[in-house]
Amino acid sequence: MPARRPGRGDRGQVAIEFxxxxxxxLLLVAAVWECVLIGYAFSLAGNAADEAARAGAVTSDAACAAAARKHVxxxxxxxxxxxxSGDxxxxxxTLQIPVLYPGLNFGRIEGSGGAAMEREAN
Known part of the structure; x- marks a missing residue:
């Protein structure tokens, strides 16, 4: 029986394992990306709500909605x-939770904010 070269039987093993x-x-990368998008959506909703509340407290309801749209x-x-709500x-x-990119959605995230009134009620 001829002698075998060491390691010849494992040729291509690394490529197959890879x-x-x-x-x-790829699945792990997609899961991490989804977690990043969900975290960003939470941050975005909270910031937009805070900015909208500040604008509404100073000017009007229309300014509140416009400020929210400006930031999202x-x-x-x-x-x-x-x-x-009182003083x-x-x-x-409320934002839609994206699946891998904004536009393909599967749920909702809500952010809320408040600011002290700086104008008289109409």
Missing amino acids: VGTVPLI GEAWGMESHCAR VYRATV
């Missing part, structure tokens, strides 16, 4: 609600 792990690596892109499917002006911004 090809087998690529789908798992159209792809996030934003809805806003602005109202006075506090409150704003709520």
